Amino acid sequence: MTRDTDYAVRALCFIARSKEKIITAADLVAALKIPRPFLRKLLQKLNKEGILASYKGAGGGFLLDEPPHTITVLRLISIFQGNFELSECLFKKRSCPGQDTCVLRGKIKLIEGRVSSELKKISIASLIH
Amino acid sequence: MTRDTDYAVRALCFIARSKEKIITAADLVAALKIPRPFLRKLLQKLNKEGILASYKGAGGGFLLDEPPHTITVLRLISIFQGNFELSECLFKKRSCPGQDTCVLRGKIKLIEGRVSSELKKISIASLIH
DNA sequence: GACAAATGATACAGATATGGTATCATTAAG
C-alpha cells in the first residue's frame, strides 16, 4: 500500500465518523497531520471517483457521497495504485519462453484472487466499528 | 513481482532441468533472452545466497547448490525485493494517529501471512514438474 | 460588491527504486 491509499483510508474514516458534518481539508490536516497539498490532491481524486461530494466556497468542504460499507480498501487501492496485481506478465506480445513462467503466473493469479476478495471485505464501515 | 525475481525463477528452472550439467550465463541468455549484464548480476546474487554454486574460468558456469524443492518463490522475492510486505506502518517512531490505521494494518498483516505461506509452497521443484 | 474561505486544476521538484549498461579484475582450462 502506498501513502496515498493509507492517507485516503484515514481521511475517509474521519469523515465517516463525523456524520453529516461537512469536513474541510484544514480539519483533516489538523486531525491527521497529512501534508496539506498532498491531501488536497487526494481528496479531489476521491471526489472525481464519486466517493466524496465537495462544496466550494466559504463554508464548503467534503462529505461522504456513498455509504461507508461500499467504500472498500480494494477500491481505494485500485484508485491510487492502479488495478491490484501481485505479478504481471512480461511478455504481452512476444511469445513467452517456456511454460514455467506461465505455471508460476497461474499460481500467483490464484493467490491474487483470494487477496482481492479479502481486500474487498475491508470497508470504511468495517474499520470504524 | 519484479523482473529480477521473474528472471531468477526462469533461470533456476532452466538450470534445475539440466541436472548436473554446468550452465553458463551465455546459455541462459540464449535460452531465455534475458539481457546479459542484468542476468549476470542476478546470478551473482543467487550465488551469494547459496542457491547457486559458481565456477570461474574456462569451462566454468553455474550449478544448483540446493535441491530444487528448498528454493521457494517466497525466498526469491525476499532476496530481490526485500521482505514480503503488502503494507508497511508509516509511523515507526511517531505516535500513530487513531486506531483505524492499526485496525486496517492488522487485517492486512493477516492476509499477508496467508499469502506468504502460499508463496512458500511454490518451489522451483513444483514449477518444473 | 468586496473580501475571505474554501475547493479545482495543474505544473513542478526531489528522492528512491527499477531496469539495464559498461568496465575492469580475477580465475582456470588448454
Next chain:
DNA sequence: CTTAATGATACCATATCTGTATCATTTGTC
C-alpha cells in the same frame, strides 16, 4: 599465454512516489 568464464562495481535512464507551489473558481458574509 590466451581465452573463456565469473566477481565486483560504478554508472545511467526512466518511472513512481511523495510532496510543493501557484493560480483559478466558487460561494457565503459583511
